[in-house]
Amino acid sequence: MNISVVIPLLNEQESLKELHDWIANVMQSNHFSYEIIFIDDGSTDDSWKIIQQLSKKDSNVKGIKFLKNFGKSQALHAGFDKAQGDVIITMDADLQDNPEEIPELYDMIINEGFDMVSGWKKKRYDSVISKNLPSKLFNWAARKTSGVKLHDFNCGLKSYHKDVTKNIDVNGEMHRYIPVLAKTAGFTNIGEKVVKHQARKYGETKFGMDRFIHGFLDLITIWFISRFGKRPMHLFGALGVLMFAIGFGFSFYLGIDKLFLNPYGRLITQRPQFYIALATMIIGTQFFVAGFLGEIILRSKQDKKRYLIKDELNL
Incomplete structure (x- = not known):
């Protein structure tokens, strides 16, 4: 199979057909063999009724229905798990992504040898204040933090x-950082x-300031995971050594x-340096323990599904 199109969605009944x-x-005019996987995220x-109708008319349509809303990252994870194509295309269900781009995106993977290709909406139709400017700030921070030069x-x-x-393991709200x-x-x-x-044709945007804030928090998480995710002791151990050395x-x-300079002066316990030393050595020890626990958890963790599927179509 040439292409799997993975489409996570939430309340997009007007646009699905x-x-x-x-x-x-697009697929038929380019003679692609394909499947379309809709993931209904609660x-x-x-x-879901519309997806069921489409699957009856078109055997290329497949569907996954979550028991409740688990988030876009979990929906993409489920779609990636079921996809059978040589190239996987992801797109939103709100008609703001143009399917006419699919042939070129496919060609860049198969013929130009890219591992992945990310779209760049250079000209946007979103509100400048509520989404466009925050998106530019967010993308700038992501480039600087991750080293991945995408717009x-x-x-x-x-x-x-x-x-x-x-x-790759897409979880939490890490769909923003799949390139990383x-x-x-x-x-x-x-x-x-x-x-x-494309300008949104139906419904309302799911974007809010909470997603903007969560995006920056996730950026910190992905930076930590990419730098220290496989060796947490490298971070916590270094901090532990530093704090213990200060103490x-x-x-x-x-x-x-x-003992030598001022033997008849104040008791050690009456000096502020004593409490600084005590506190920093305790904190240093705690950092060491955190590093050891992180290493133990990393080596003993078991994969666990982060979503529950209620129904599937043609899978």
Whole structure:
């Protein structure tokens, strides 16, 4: 199979049929063998009924329905797990991503040798204040932190070689940082393509300031995981050594001062340096313990599903 199109969605009943027809026309005109995997992330409208109808008319349509809303990252994880294509295309269900971009995205993976290609919505139709400016700030911070030189990390339209999607773990709200996860896993040939951005035709945006804030918190998480995720002792151990050294230095100074320089002065317990030394050595020990626990957890962890599937279609 050439292409798997993975589409996570939440309450997009108005756009699903139009999106399906658009994708099908593109695939058939380019003679691709394909599948369309819709992941219903706990919709409360008729989205799942429409997916069921589409699957009966078109055997290329497949569906996954979550028991409740688990989030876009979990939806992508489920879609990646089921996808059978050589190239996996992800896109949003709100018609803001243009399926006409699929052939070029496919070609960049198969013929140009990219591991993944991320879309760049260079010209946007979003509100400048509520989404456009925050998105630019967020992308700048992501570039500086991760070292991945992309203009638009959050664009839903991306293409992947199948090896990428089978070897990265998308969880929490890390869908924004899939390029960083791919780079961390060793897939460094990451490209970018300017794509068309459509104005939203139906419904309302799911974007809010809470997602903007969560995005920056996740950025800190992905930075930590990419740097120290496999060796937590390298961070906590270094901090532990630093804090313990500071505490030991104060203790050594107090001991020398009391024994040789000022033996009849104040008691050591009456000096503020004593409490600094005590606190820093305790904190240093705690950092060491945190590092050891992190190493133990890393070596003993077991994979556990982060979502529950209620129903599947054609899978």
